[in-house]
Amino acid sequence: MSDLALKYKAPRGTSDLVYPESEKVEGILRVAAAELELRGYRRISTPIIENTDLFRRSIGEATDIVAKEMYTFEDQGGESLTLRPEGTAPVVRAYLERSLHARGLPQKLYYLGPMFRRERPQAGRYRQFHQIGAEAIGSPDPFIDAEIISISEALFARLGLRGYELVVNSVGCRECRPSYVRMLSSFLEGVSQQLCDECRRRSRENPLRTFDCKKESCRQALESAPAIGEQLCPACREHFTATCGHLDRLGIRFRVDERMVRGLDYYTNTTFEFQFEGLGAQNTVSGGGRYDYLAEQLGGPATPGVGFSLGIERLLMAVDAQGLDPFPGLRLDVFVAGAPGADRGRVLDIMTAVRNAGISADSDFMERGLKAQMKQADRLDARLVLIVGKDELERGEVTFRDLDQSRQWQVSLSMMMSELRDFLEGVKRDG
RNA sequence: GUGGACGUAGCUCAGUUGGUUAGAGCGCCGGGUUGUGGCCCCGGAGGUCGGGGGUUCGAGUCCCCUCGUUCACCCCA
Structure with missing residues (x-):
């Protein structure tokens, strides 16, 4: 086979998971599932393909995911289908379609499986990657925000991981966010001379994004930008304060970063990320937030929800980088x-x-x-x-x-x- | 989509200013033990030097194109 150039290779950005790594991943997934089940989350499996519109509507037309990263195709019946780029929208769709509210609220569900995004691969980023995630649907209670956040933390502890930071923020609701965004926009207009081209474009299209520019000049220009924390409406502020308070009570250390932005449009109130040291540029291993309008956007009744998703490959990178070997390969008896x-x-x-x-x-x-x-x-x-x-x-x-x-x-x-x-x-x- | 780096045996890599049979270690297969692993010794298999084109008497070594890998940007798990 080596005298011929191999005809077929795994597509770019995908890879084969072979033993003993496959067994290590299996072990990690078992621990993760156990942590979820310990907290009353039940397993849900949704299809890997969904109607394209599900993602367009939920994730947002203007996001990179929808604009250029989805694997979309038309099947023989002319229907537009998409390989799921994330797990939340399908779970909420299933919740609505199967009337899961009738089984009691909140519905605490977890999922596990491959996601697809057509990006240029790099360390910690693949076109097919795997996530384990959970959604708590039906409750607006800040306690559940804290619970969702605590799951990743518990898993990291079980695996012996260190060297990470939990960053939390609130992006407000449909009342307070738009007015904040307007305020930020006009601020950005004022400093536009000092921004890079990229940031000028962002100021127009998605002002919040200017916060994650890495250029020193832009960061300086944004020093005095208005912070969202001060602009939250009383209800959002109270929700965020309560969530933080519950995290404290759970003994979870975190940092509030009012400039943390997440890529999906459906987030409201709480957003969070767990960032690790030493993983290269893609250092967010787990992230999520609240999405109180998502169910309505999908045509269902107003239903609050919170969730997270965790990247298995990135988790594994962290485990390896820290020299941990929690699940040695199988041994024959x-x-x-x-x-x-x-x-x-x-x-x-x-x-x-x-x-x-x-x-x-x-x-x-x-x-x-x-x-x-x-x-x-x-x-x-x-x-x-x-x-x-x-x-x-x-x-x-x-x-x-x-x-x-x-x-x-x-x-x-x-x-x-x-x-x-x-x-x-x-x-x-x-x- | 953009930029950089890299592509020699299954793996990790050597390959002198281009010079003619392309090497090592590990791994694999076999032997040294008439029935016994890990150490040691011996032997063997395995490479059209990613692919194509060019320069040259001659290219793994130089040039171009292409494909792939990788890191980063963008963005995100």
Whole structure:
């Protein structure tokens, strides 16, 4: 295969997840799901494709995601479908479509799976990436904002992660945000001479975005820009204060950054991000916020909601960067090796018996010699090798070989299964 | 979409001012042990030097194009 240029490769920005990394990811997802379920969140799986309009309406026509990053296609029936670029809109759509409100409020749902955005890949950014996220739909209570925020924090703690910062902000509601944006716009007009071209464009199209310009000149020009905190209406201010208070009560450290902007249009009130050190330019591992008008925008009744989503690849980058290895790869319990002269059928019988007892077992499928089989067992990191040879079979025994200790002993076939169980229990107890 | 860096065996990389059979380590396969892994020794397989074009007597080495990877911008998980 190496003499020909490979014809097919994973599409740009996508990748294959192969063991042991696949097992590590599986482990992380299990812990994440456990943290969610611990808090009463239930799993929801929505389709990977949705009607294109769902995303246009919810995320916002002017956002980069909708304007240039969606994988959109027309199916044979002429319907415009899009590979989901994010998880919240589909969940809210499902909530409305399936009348989940009838099952009690709030509906606490979590999801897990691939998302698609057509961007230029770079560290921590892929065209197909994976998120685990949760939505609490139906409650305006700041307690639930704090709960949503706390989930990522709990997961990071479980994985032993450090070196991150939680940044929170409030972007107000449909009453106070527009007047703030107008105020900011007129401020930006005043300083437009000092802004870069990019920021001048942003001042027109999405004034809040000027805050994330990295150029020193722009940052200086924005020093005296009006802050949203002072412009929030009393209700929003109260909501934000309460949310922060609840975070304090939960013992979660955070920083309020009134200039933090998030990319989706549907956010209201609370927004937040967990940013990590040492991950390169894409350092937001988890983020989210409140979206109190989203349900109505999708044609449903006014329904408040809050949620977050967390990037699995970025989480994994952080885990690796910090040298953590919370989920080592799978280990095989038993390798059944056939020594020369042994009936391979008997080897198969033994392997099958072991597997039927719920103990993982593998054997040789390359018709190799014993030496090569031992090597294979070592490579599979087997806890134990059962050597089945002519001598053993004549005596009605098998040889047990402990690869870690380099010890071996004989066991009669009748005692094999119980000896096996004892051995495995022993190694597992000793670690 | 824009910019930079890089593309030599499965992996990590060497390859002198262009010089003619393209190397190493690791990995893989086999042997050294008539039935035994990890260490050691020996052998083997595996590369049209990303692809195409050009310059040259001669190009992995120079030039152009192209594809890919990667980092950054934009933006976001």
